[in-house]
Amino acid sequence: MVDVVSEREEPNMKDPKQKLMSLIRDSAEKKGCSKTQVSQILALVENTMSDGIPDIEELQRILKSIGGVEK
Amino acid sequence: MSALDIRIDSLHWKNIRSFDSLDVPNRNGNQYINFPTKKTLFFQMPNGTGKTTTLHLIRNILSGQLPSDFSEWRRSIGDETEESFLDTPSEFELRLTINGEAYGFKLHLNHNTNEAHFSTTTPKGIRQDWAPPIAFQKAFLNRPDLVQLFVFDAETARHITKRTDEKLLQQAIRQFGGFSTVYDLVGEKSAHGSFSGGRYGTLKDVIKKELGKLTETGGGKVKGWANARIEVEESRKILSAKATKTERDIKKLQVKKEDIETKIAEIDENYAGLSDQATTLKNSIDVISRRKTESSMKLLQLLMQPIHNFIPEWDHVKSFHRRHSDWNLPADIGRGWISRLTEEKVCICGRIMDDEHRKHIESNIDEYLDEGKNNEVSSMQGEFQSIGKSNGSEVLLAVEELQDISEKLQESQELWETKFDSESSKEIVEERKRLAGRLADLIIELDSAEYIHKCLTTTNYEWLRGQGRTEGLVKGGLPTTSISEIKKVNNLKILEDIEKNLISLINKSEGNSALWEAFQLTQEIIGESLEELSQQLRVALSIKATKSWRSMPAAGADKGLRLEIQSDGMKFFRGNNTKPVGVSGAQSVSACYSVASAISSLGDINIPLICDTPFAGFDEGMVPKWYDSISSTFPQVIVLLNTLEKRALVEGAWKNRAENEYHCTIHQTGEASDGGRKFQLSEDMELFLNLRSAGDEKEDLQ
Numbered sequence: 001m002v003d004v005v006s007e008r009e010e011p012n013m014k015d016p017k018q019k020l021m022s023l024i025r026d027s028a029e030k031k032g033c034s035k036t037q038v039s040q041i042l043a044l045v046e047n048t049m050s051d052g053i054p055d056i057e058e059l060q061r062i063l064k065s066i067g068g069v070e071k
Numbered sequence: 072m073s074a075l076d077i078r079i080d081s082l083h084w085k086n087i088r089s090f091d092s093l094d095v096p097n098r099n100g101n102q103y104i105n106f107p108t109k110k111t112l113f114f115q116m117p118n119g120t121g122k123t124t125t126l127h128l129i130r131n132i133l134s135g136q137l138p139s140d141f142s143e144w145r146r147s148i149g150d151e152t153e154e155s156f157l158d159t160p161s162e163f164e165l166r167l168t169i170n171g172e173a174y175g176f177k178l179h180l181n182h183n184t185n186e187a188h189f190s191t192t193t194p195k196g197i198r199q200d201w202a203p204p205i206a207f208q209k210a211f212l213n214r215p216d217l218v219q220l221f222v223f224d225a226e227t228a229r230h231i232t233k234r235t236d237e238k239l240l241q242q243a244i245r246q247f248g249g250f251s252t253v254y255d256l257v258g259e260k261s262a263h264g265s266f267s268g269g270r271y272g273t274l275k276d277v278i279k280k281e282l283g284k285l286t287e288t289g290g291g292k293v294k295g296w297a298n299a300r301i302e303v304e305e306s307r308k309i310l311s312a313k314a315t316k317t318e319r320d321i322k323k324l325q326v327k328k329e330d331i332e333t334k335i336a337e338i339d340e341n342y343a344g345l346s347d348q349a350t351t352l353k354n355s356i357d358v359i360s361r362r363k364t365e366s367s368m369k370l371l372q373l374l375m376q377p378i379h380n381f382i383p384e385w386d387h388v389k390s391f392h393r394r395h396s397d398w399n400l401p402a403d404i405g406r407g408w409i410s411r412l413t414e415e416k417v418c419i420c421g422r423i424m425d426d427e428h429r430k431h432i433e434s435n436i437d438e439y440l441d442e443g444k445n446n447e448v449s450s451m452q453g454e455f456q457s458i459g460k461s462n463g464s465e466v467l468l469a470v471e472e473l474q475d476i477s478e479k480l481q482e483s484q485e486l487w488e489t490k491f492d493s494e495s496s497k498e499i500v501e502e503r504k505r506l507a508g509r510l511a512d513l514i515i516e517l518d519s520a521e522y523i524h525k526c527l528t529t530t531n532y533e534w535l536r537g538q539g540r541t542e543g544l545v546k547g548g549l550p551t552t553s554i555s556e557i558k559k560v561n562n563l564k565i566l567e568d569i570e571k572n573l574i575s576l577i578n579k580s581e582g583n584s585a586l587w588e589a590f591q592l593t594q595e596i597i598g599e600s601l602e603e604l605s606q607q608l609r610v611a612l613s614i615k616a617t618k619s620w621r622s623m624p625a626a627g628a629d630k631g632l633r634l635e636i637q638s639d640g641m642k643f644f645r646g647n648n649t650k651p652v653g654v655s656g657a658q659s660v661s662a663c664y665s666v667a668s669a670i671s672s673l674g675d676i677n678i679p680l681i682c683d684t685p686f687a688g689f690d691e692g693m694v695p696k697w698y699d700s701i702s703s704t705f706p707q708v709i710v711l712l713n714t715l716e717k718r719a720l721v722e723g724a725w726k727n728r729a730e731n732e733y734h735c736t737i738h739q740t741g742e743a744s745d746g747g748r749k750f751q752l753s754e755d756m757e758l759f760l761n762l763r764s765a766g767d768e769k770e771d772l773q
Contacts, residue, residue: 016250016604024597060277063590067584
């Protein structure tokens with residue numbers, strides 16, 4: 001019987017936050033976001049991880065700014 | 072050094088249960104003494120002295136959560152037959168070294184006012200609240216469920232492996248991975264694929280409230296769309312309630328099914344134990360069942376290869392790929408094919424095609440056709456050149472093998488049933504038949520409930536089309552805007568898409584689309600990335616935890632077992648089989664140790680393991696393996712033992728192992744001044760080795 005565990009290399013799990021940022025960057029670029037939009041989305045996520053979630057007014061302001069940027 | 076390095080220095084009880092005043096280790100006058108820098112610390116605490124209470128107190132302190140009811144922790148006086156309690160204030164203190172700095176957390180309990188509060192001794196002075204460093208707060212504040220992974224008893228293992236606590240590991244991964252607040256931002260992915268709740272959920276409510284006003288003030292179409300959106304909300308309430316009810320029904324049916332399967336297995340096990348012949352037959356059925364699973368997997372793998380599926384057409388498939396073995400893809404599957412996508416109403420990714428999306432596809436064709444991807448395609452196509460003829464013989468052989476094994480299995484099962492019927496009592500035979508009948512009924516009920524649930528929650532539109540259940544989607548797959556059509560919808564994902572479309576239409580008409588477009592786009596990007604990360608981490612942690620689990624008692628002896636952390640909890644498998652298997656209590660406890668250790672490594676956190684009577688359910692010979700694996704897995708381990716477990720430790724893992732660690736005994740020395748029992752700490756090795764409890768004698772007699 002094939003041992004699916006011993007055959008597999010242990011994936012690198014260090015720094016999940018960085019991994020998340022990289023997944024978001026790839027996904028945003030694939031969806032056609034501009035460089036400015038990608039930076040704004042990454043900043044939203046990074047600030048959420050370091051300082052907590054923004055309040056409603058702040059989130060509205062950030063999203064309006066992201067939506068207002070030309071792709 | 073790790074991002075968070077935690078070590079326990081000492082513990083202190085005052086007027087809690089059996090203890091009037093107790094320090095571990097003993098103080099030197101008023102001066103605190105820290106534990107020696109040994110890896111494993113064994114506390115011998117006879118039954119009834121407060122192991123479980125201590126575990127709860129530590130959990131409260133680590134998670135910064137005040138207990139709501141603590142009357143049971145009052146100082147106890149009298150004996151077991153006539154126990155009474157004092158209302159004297161209680162205190163429990165846990166001293167820790169966090170990232171090299173000393174902290175002392177004290178929990179104060181006032182039984183007269185039923186008030187509790189914390190105080191913290193920090194490197195900068197005493198604070199009258201719970202005040203660990205920020206990194207510690209981020210990891211544990213108000214997360215008793217996470218703390219439970221490291222302050223561990225048999226109850227924890229049951230929670231982790233039962234359906235009732237399926238979200239525990241998922242939350243632990245998010246918390247230790249440091250990205251749980253991002254879920255708090257975008258919400259949770261629902262069964263029907265969209266994200267709800269979180270700060271985005273609140274913002275969506277704000278947006279919808281604004282749109283609600285348009286049902287009165289909007290003109291023409293806008294008013295109609297606004298009213299249709301209200302209808303979506305009503306329909307969603309009804310469908311969500313149906314989905315929740317069906318989900319509850321499914322869980323109940325699964326529990327009933329597992330219960331009956333266990334009862335049937337118990338009857339079979341009991342019968343198998345009656346004679347050598349029955350045991351041999353039972354073992355043989357188990358072996359053949361495993362062979363059948365392996366054989367089915369082999370056939371499935373063969374059928375997944377195109378060469379075995381396109382037998383008459385194989386030469387055509389081969390010549391097609393040979394012709395296109397360079398990386399210049401023909402127009403019909405390259406640039407032209409992608410370009411023609413823009414002529415569709417709905418993109419293959421599911422988005423409704425608008426001008427923006429069309430422009431995006433046109434301007435990114437070259438990226439989709441990049442050199443790397445084409446080289447991959449080219450290399451795959453090159454493989455076709457080396458593949459010979461397809462004659463289907465391998466599949467036929469695999470089918471014959473599977474049929475042969477299935478026949479043997481059926482014969483053995485029939486033989487088993489005949490022997491079982493003739494050699495068991497009439498009552499047992501009838502009970503087994505009754506259970507088998509009930510099981511068959513339950514499987515039908517479960518299938519039916521699962522089908523209803525799938526119709527309500529699936530995100531697979533192809534499947535829904537196959538079932539003729541795409542109410543709410545008009546020609547071309549576009550979502551409807553008609554109220555009467557919305558009323559017919561039977562799927563939550565379709566409703567979600569209808570709502571998104573309506574909000575987009577309204578916002579566009581009102582010249583206010585920036586917020587809504589960004590809302591949808593960012594929620595999808597961030598949400599899907601979170602789900603991808605969680606999935607990758609679950610896989611990585613499952614592999615890491617399985618490797619560690621196999622080095623531990625119980626699981627190591629049972630070759631080929633593996634554990635998987637899935638989105639709905641931890642499951643166990645044997646080999647590459649996909650059907651979960653049951654494991655013993657000892658196996659599930661050691662699986663939890665492995666998972667706890669793997670998850671803490673995720674956040675680069677060094678945290679001690681504190682476990683209460685860890686050998687419960689262990690077979691003889693497992694204690695030394697437990698000692699070796701646990702002491703190498705965690706940076707510090709505190710083990711609370713009763714006298715019986717102490718004996719198991721001494722008999723199993725003493726010489727050159729546990730004898731070199733820290734040991735202490737909390738033992739009764741007489742009566743305290745308040746009339747209750749007086750307990751003291753002793754680090755005397757002879758006392759540790761020789762202390763026995765009344766219950767031990769009973770165990771000896773058995």
